[in-house]
Amino acid sequence: MGIKGRKVGDDDSSVVRSLLENDLYKFSMWQALMHSHPGAQAEYAFVCRNEPLYPLSELRDEVDREINHLCTLYFEQDELDYLRALRYIKGDFVDYLSVFRFQRRFVELEKDGEKLVIRASGPLVHVMGFEIFVLYIVSELYYRRLEREGVLEEARRRLRAKIDRLREDLKKEDPEMPFIIFDFGLRRRYSGVWQAEVVETLARELPGNFKGTSNVYLAKKFGIVPVGTMAHEYMQAFQAFGIRLRDFQTASLEAWVQEFRGDLGTALTDVIGIDAFLADFDLYFAKLFDGLRHDSGDPFVWGEKVIEHYKKLKIDPRTKRLVFSDSLDLPKALEIYKYFKGRIQTSFGIGTNLTNDTPIPSLNIVMKMISCNGQPVAKISDSPGKTSGVDETFMAYLRQVFNKPK
Secondary structure, three states: OEEOOEEOOOOOOOOOOOOOOOEHHHHHHHHHHHHHOOOOEEEEEEEEOOOOOOOHHHHHHHHHHHHHHHOOEEOOHHHHHHHHOOOOOOHHHHHHHHOOOOOHHHEEEEEEOOEEEEEEEEEHHHHOOHHHHHHHHHHHHHHHHHOOOOHHHHHHHHHHHHHHHHHHHOOOOOOOOOOOEEEOOOOOOOOHHHHHHHHHHHHHHOOOOEEEEOEHHHHHHHOOOEOOOOOHHHHHHHHHOOOOHHHHHHHHHHHHHHHHOOOOOEEEOOOOOHHHHHHHOOHHHHHHOOEEEEOOOOHHHHHHHHHHHHHHOOOOHHHOEEEEOOOOOHHHHHHHHHHHOOOOEEEEEEOHHHHOOOOOOOOOEEEEEEEEOOEEOOEOOOOHHHOEOOOHHHHHHHHHHOOOOO
16 A cells, blocks of 8 residues: 555554555445446445543544545555455456545544534545545544553453353354354454454464454455455445335345345345345345345344245255344354354354453444435434434335334
8 A cells, every 4th residue: 555655564653554454345335336326426424322431522633634644545556456356346446446546525524512523425436435444543543542551461361261262162163054253343443453463363263263354454464355245335325326215125135136246145134124124035135145144133033034034935044144243242143153053054243342352441433324316315223223314204204115113
């Protein structure tokens, strides 16, 4: 990754080390939306869901400098070659990335009392890229101010305890349905250096269970698998693409199938909730997608509904995979794994509990799409605290269309 012709190393003081240091599903969604809706416009807004230890507004100037730095970066040739080698990444998308630069004018930062207000608005295929960078910029700057002696030592102790417990719990693991975990911890990590240490340690110590990371930069660095498919914003955008609102889920799934032709076959189920999703997930999609991802609601209830749905469609659930990624830690993941073992394949994306399990309380921050093409978009989650949207009238209409009571 270059800054005006020079390489950025891991010892650089800037938070963002490379444009490749993004979640894989950003690249997959970016490509799909560039091909299907290159002219779409969107707006994203930053939100902190919990109470920080000091006002985030204090970080405004530092965040501003980091975003300015982000806008000087470009993809290096070896990074483009890495992306081009991924079977599902198309050549024209890599060509687009080869000339891509973030434009500072699409991001606004301001203080609102103690709150930090960050909005990105402009072409969807440009501003969607800011999300993950903004989140881990804020996260790392926040923890730099709270850094004290012993924090990383305690984080290492906790990581070692997790590895030891996992080895003990999996002594009688089913080799046909192994316990599989991924690192999904980029956006809310303690630091880039610590995430790299976590990923390298897990890859070395648990090669049979740790199967990849969403962080493409670290996947390339350590020679492991980059992991991810789609996020809520991809499906939400279809709420504003001029199709009948009731059909936005099927339209987004169909567009995904046509883009990736069998690759990246894990569908997200909770933009409107699992019941509304399964009503649209017919035999056609059930055969084309390898499995589904859980990101809200009771994981056991959700999994039972999915298994029953596959059975109704005369599909053997054991040929499909459930990916769980909702605020997991290892004990919870193991509980879910043991509950479904032998009935359906499972894997687990664990984020903050891997990359930010320290004595300092974690920061719960998100940056969500709030409008597309000038129209509101929303997520009606199976967990009320994860519902997102700013237009109450639209959200009420969305509930009515999908018969989802408040």
